[in-house]
Amino acid sequence: MKRLLITFFYFLNLYYANSQTINSNVIHSMEAAIDDSSYPNIHSILISYNNKIVYEKYWTGKDRKESVDLGIIKHGVDSLHAMQSISKSITSACVGIALAQGKIKSIDEKIFNLFPEYKGQDTGLKSTITIKDLLTMTAGLQWNEDDYNSPENNEIIMGDSPDPVAYVLSQPMVSTPGKVFTYNGGATQVLAAIIQKTTGKPIDVFAKEYLFTPMGITNFKWTTTTADNSNIPDAFSGVYLRSRDLMKFGLLYMNNGKCESKQILPASWVKQSLTPYIIADDGSDKDFGKSKYGFQWWMFDDTIMNRPVPLFAGVGNGGQRVFVDKDNKIVVVFTGGNYRMPGRYLNPYNILKKFIYPALFKKMKA
Numbered sequence: 001m002k003r004l005l006i007t008f009f010y011f012l013n014l015y016y017a018n019s020q021t022i023n024s025n026v027i028h029s030m031e032a033a034i035d036d037s038s039y040p041n042i043h044s045i046l047i048s049y050n051n052k053i054v055y056e057k058y059w060t061g062k063d064r065k066e067s068v069d070l071g072i073i074k075h076g077v078d079s080l081h082a083m084q085s086i087s088k089s090i091t092s093a094c095v096g097i098a099l100a101q102g103k104i105k106s107i108d109e110k111i112f113n114l115f116p117e118y119k120g121q122d123t124g125l126k127s128t129i130t131i132k133d134l135l136t137m138t139a140g141l142q143w144n145e146d147d148y149n150s151p152e153n154n155e156i157i158m159g160d161s162p163d164p165v166a167y168v169l170s171q172p173m174v175s176t177p178g179k180v181f182t183y184n185g186g187a188t189q190v191l192a193a194i195i196q197k198t199t200g201k202p203i204d205v206f207a208k209e210y211l212f213t214p215m216g217i218t219n220f221k222w223t224t225t226t227a228d229n230s231n232i233p234d235a236f237s238g239v240y241l242r243s244r245d246l247m248k249f250g251l252l253y254m255n256n257g258k259c260e261s262k263q264i265l266p267a268s269w270v271k272q273s274l275t276p277y278i279i280a281d282d283g284s285d286k287d288f289g290k291s292k293y294g295f296q297w298w299m300f301d302d303t304i305m306n307r308p309v310p311l312f313a314g315v316g317n318g319g320q321r322v323f324v325d326k327d328n329k330i331v332v333v334f335t336g337g338n339y340r341m342p343g344r345y346l347n348p349y350n351i352l353k354k355f356i357y358p359a360l361f362k363k364m365k366a
Contacts, residue, residue: 021054022047023362030355034059039347042319043075044243046333047356048251058243063337065240066223080221080240081335084316087222087239088188090211090249092135092296094195094203096269097210103198107132111190114197118169125173131194133177134187135295136277141171143184148317148340155185155236162229165193181278181293185236188296192235204233215252215259217245237317243333250322250331253297253312273297274312304357321348332356 034042041062047055058075065082075081083090098104111129112122125140133139143154150156154171161167168186175182192203199206204222212220223238224231241249248259253274257265276292276299292299299312307328314322319336332352338344 021049021360023359026355026359026362027055030351030359031057033355034351039351040344041337042347042351043079043081043335043337044333045351045356046243046247047360048247048331049360050329051251051255053244053247056244061337064339075335077244078219078242080219080242081246082237082316082318082320083239083241083246083314084237084318084320084339085185086246086314086316086320086322087235087237088185088296089314089322090207090239091188091191091195091203091235092273093211093249093252093265094207095131095135095191095295096265096273098195098199098206100266100269101199101210104131104194107135111194114194115165115169118166121169125176126169129177131191134191134194136178136293137181137184137187137280137296138178138278139182139184139187140173140175140177140180141168141182141184141186142174143171143182143186145183145185158186158189159225159234160227162227164189164225164232165230181280183280188236189232189234192232193230196232202231202233203235211264212245214262214264215245215248217241217248220245243335246320246322246335247331247333250314250324250333254324254326254329254331274299302353304353305361307361309357319344319348323348323352328360330357330360 033039042059043061043063044058045055046053058077058079060072060074062072063070095104099107108130110127111131111134112118112127129139145153145155147153148156158164158167164186168190195203195206201209207222219242221240222233224233252259252264253270256267257263257270273295274297275294278293280291280293280298294312297312298315302309302311309325310327312324318339319334321332321334323332334348336348338347
């Protein structure tokens, strides 16, 4: 009964906050568009304005878990949902924490200093790859993730490899490190291996102790590919979180590394992470124009309702998104089940632009 009362008053307060901050007519139009499948298979949307959740809704929809079809299921407050490539942004946060602890000496360190077991690959241009090059996906390695339905997709091959790190580092060089962006989940997997090397803890254990628990995140999962004999969790796509906890992660970056009064990430790391280091021409949300990339975060610039809207985002296959607008103090979370459906990749952004910003801006002072 106590839990039911807490839930009741939470949603009562949420409704009140909603009515004060969001134009309900626009939000009802958004919900109708989702319900009639104009935007199919959205599982959740959460909106935070000025550090308060002012909207939260879950839908029933088709989903999968670790490539197993779950059919049509009901999603809710306590549902763990695949984050897909938002896992990369979470891995980046763990790198920042390990750096602050002195476990990682510098992001300019050459990666082969940490992997003597792969010294056979430590030659030529490859020997100059740094941790920063992995963070910015500019390692210069040949890599193709264009089509996740293709058996030639390098991330899929890596996932089936008994030693994913060896597979990544064995790829030929095609450009000078630090110069050319190539979307590469393998780079993120090597970052997780670096965390394990330098801290002595697998990334899921490290994240639980130094990122999730301090943020009050107690329910999460981090998968490990069964073929991976190194037992390094899937840093490129393996995290499962509740939508509310993904919101906490977005708010952490909006608030310069703070969660409530706790400084969990150094503010300097957040600033570095959200610095656009490279133009990235294969981001999911191309309507923003040329995407920019930081430390496993995407950055976009747009104008909505005649206002400049600079956004950064964690982006995951299937419709997983956390959009952060520091200037307007807005964080928006999406989860969805549109895996490997490129035609639906823009749906979260289109909802953001067509409904969520108009609903907020009509209530916010000019």
